[in-house]
Amino acid sequence: MSTMIELKNITKMYDMGGAEEVHALQGVSVTLQKNEYVAIMGPSGSGKSTLMNIIGCLDTPTSGQYIFNGVNVSEMSDNELARVRNREIGFVFQTFNLLARSDALHNVELPLIYAGTPAAERRRKAMETLTSVGLGDRARHKPNELSGGQRQRVAVARALVTSPSIILADEPTGNLDTKTGEEIMILLEELHRLGNTIILVTHEADIAEHAHRVIRIRDGKVESDESNGHRRTYKTAAHAS
Amino acid sequence: MHFLTELKEGLLISFRAIRANKMRSVLTTLGIVIGIVSVTLMSTAIEGVNRAFDKSAKAFGTDVLYIEKFPWVNSEDWASIRNRRDLKASYAAQIERKSSFADAVAPVMATRRPVTYLSNTIDDGLVTGTTSEYSSAAGVTVEDGRFFNAEESGGGRPVCAIGATVAENLFPKEDPIGKTLRVAGHPFTVVGVFEKQGGLFGEFTSDTRIYVPLVAFQSFFGGRRYVTIQVKVSDIKRMEDAKIELEGVMRTIRNILPGKANDFNINQQEILTQTFAPISLVIASIGLFITGLSLFVGGIGIMNIMFVSVTERTKEIGIRKAIGAPRRSILMQFLSESAALCLMGGLIGLIVSYPLSLIVDQFLPTSMPLSIVFISILISLTVGVISGFLPAYRAARMDPVEALRYE
Numbered sequence: 001m002s003t004m005i006e007l008k009n010i011t012k013m014y015d016m017g018g019a020e021e022v023h024a025l026q027g028v029s030v031t032l033q034k035n036e037y038v039a040i041m042g043p044s045g046s047g048k049s050t051l052m053n054i055i056g057c058l059d060t061p062t063s064g065q066y067i068f069n070g071v072n073v074s075e076m077s078d079n080e081l082a083r084v085r086n087r088e089i090g091f092v093f094q095t096f097n098l099l100a101r102s103d104a105l106h107n108v109e110l111p112l113i114y115a116g117t118p119a120a121e122r123r124r125k126a127m128e129t130l131t132s133v134g135l136g137d138r139a140r141h142k143p144n145e146l147s148g149g150q151r152q153r154v155a156v157a158r159a160l161v162t163s164p165s166i167i168l169a170d171e172p173t174g175n176l177d178t179k180t181g182e183e184i185m186i187l188l189e190e191l192h193r194l195g196n197t198i199i200l201v202t203h204e205a206d207i208a209e210h211a212h213r214v215i216r217i218r219d220g221k222v223e224s225d226e227s228n229g230h231r232r233t234y235k236t237a238a239h240a241s
Numbered sequence: 242m243h244f245l246t247e248l249k250e251g252l253l254i255s256f257r258a259i260r261a262n263k264m265r266s267v268l269t270t271l272g273i274v275i276g277i278v279s280v281t282l283m284s285t286a287i288e289g290v291n292r293a294f295d296k297s298a299k300a301f302g303t304d305v306l307y308i309e310k311f312p313w314v315n316s317e318d319w320a321s322i323r324n325r326r327d328l329k330a331s332y333a334a335q336i337e338r339k340s341s342f343a344d345a346v347a348p349v350m351a352t353r354r355p356v357t358y359l360s361n362t363i364d365d366g367l368v369t370g371t372t373s374e375y376s377s378a379a380g381v382t383v384e385d386g387r388f389f390n391a392e393e394s395g396g397g398r399p400v401c402a403i404g405a406t407v408a409e410n411l412f413p414k415e416d417p418i419g420k421t422l423r424v425a426g427h428p429f430t431v432v433g434v435f436e437k438q439g440g441l442f443g444e445f446t447s448d449t450r451i452y453v454p455l456v457a458f459q460s461f462f463g464g465r466r467y468v469t470i471q472v473k474v475s476d477i478k479r480m481e482d483a484k485i486e487l488e489g490v491m492r493t494i495r496n497i498l499p500g501k502a503n504d505f506n507i508n509q510q511e512i513l514t515q516t517f518a519p520i521s522l523v524i525a526s527i528g529l530f531i532t533g534l535s536l537f538v539g540g541i542g543i544m545n546i547m548f549v550s551v552t553e554r555t556k557e558i559g560i561r562k563a564i565g566a567p568r569r570s571i572l573m574q575f576l577s578e579s580a581a582l583c584l585m586g587g588l589i590g591l592i593v594s595y596p597l598s599l600i601v602d603q604f605l606p607t608s609m610p611l612s613i614v615f616i617s618i619l620i621s622l623t624v625g626v627i628s629g630f631l632p633a634y635r636a637a638r639m640d641p642v643e644a645l646r647y648e
Contacts (some may be wrong), residue, residue, distance in 0.1 A: 013377065053642050056564060058642050059640075059642050078567075078568060079568055082565050082566060082567040083567065085562075085564065085568075097556075097560045099560060101258075102257075110564055113247075116246060186621070219489065
């Protein structure tokens, strides 16, 4: 197994104006391997969102080093980070974050547009990926014509379409009922089985149970980091591609 | 390489956004529409004024010199020239004899008299006395019939040639040739009608004139009048030489001693064009500046609505950034939106102003210059890019984390 993510003594400080400062992260060091399925857990205000933003290259640390796939991304410019996000990271958000005015296919195509993929190939890949999450027949539907579970699957397809190095899922089931949430978890598990690296950010213990390793964050520090012996798995591969 | 894909995507997004906010887009665009309409109409009107001037100036002929008591454009002190001696019609024959450049020399004098034909009347017809030489000394052509000949001219026969407007007014339904009209009661038979000239200087065009032989004119209406002697120069390339020679000839005729100033002026079309050019430039600049202001206001409207649009779509910007849109793409997206809005406004403006320019044409013969069509499109694009820049820049610089959190 090769190292995918290496966080070395990461701190993040927010200046709240005046002399007040908030230390969201206070020296976090974590190493993630390729094809790991990791859950980052913690209550709200623990700094797990900040950590996710840094891992997702949406934000840069105040100090410390972040080595992503052998490249130091902690000192990259905005545009370089955008490029890493585009090529290497697939986001799945709690609120889906689809473009409301675009249909499913276009939403999935979007990362490829920014990657500069030619139109025909873009369309083909997006369609393929949508089909692989079981939404081939919903390509022309807009988000408001889809159910919550379907929307999240569009989001997963969008995350997958560029074949990223990691999939970063932030409370992916937070806005779904138990049954559809379960469907999404099955999908993530399936993706993991196919060789993807998955980072799951959640505050729900039973969601975190799906992961192979659980990192708990509290007050901006790693509280515990252990492999998950009694993890929950689904035997049925519902959406084999 | 990505540029075209990005531009295409940007335009697609723009059209979707414009369609989604139809009312707002229409209202915002209205500012640009009004701006473009006023700029194009102003240019059309300026074009009309210039055309009318060119046409009028052409009536004077570029190769004709006008010897007169006073200058056309008063550059000298009026007090020093008001007591000049009158010019005499008889100079024409002397000039023709003495000048080597003169092709044709025609004395011209005019008076206002009622002109009638049956029940049709022109109350103050511009009756003009001249000689048969006028037909070659003037810059106009006879469209129908002929000008009076040397024999008719020398004998003072009761014949006349009339301008196009005179013909329209006196002979609305008939062919004027061969008909006899009356000038202050004196009968004159029409032998020719001039081509229509149009133009700004009503006094100077042939349109409103009735030309009669000078001899007849003098005997019916008196000969002590303001005389203009029109000299057609044989070689247009030697206008300056001709002018110098004519000056000498005139000084000899008038017995002006060496060292004394001329007591006459030699006018030519060039003086008018030279005088008009700066005036027309000033009118054009002021006109375009004022109408340009409305376009500027339209641009501010676009900027305003683009700021609203950027704020409204903060979340969308966050999503796009999260999945890897670089600053440039976001910038491009909003720039193309404002450019598309303005371009739409510009095109609508052109569509609106074209029929309006046809209405202007009714009063001032003109047409929308083709160049203004391209310039308007270019201007509206530029306004779009300039007024879209600040909002787009703000969008491009948004922090993805905060943009995603925006509700």
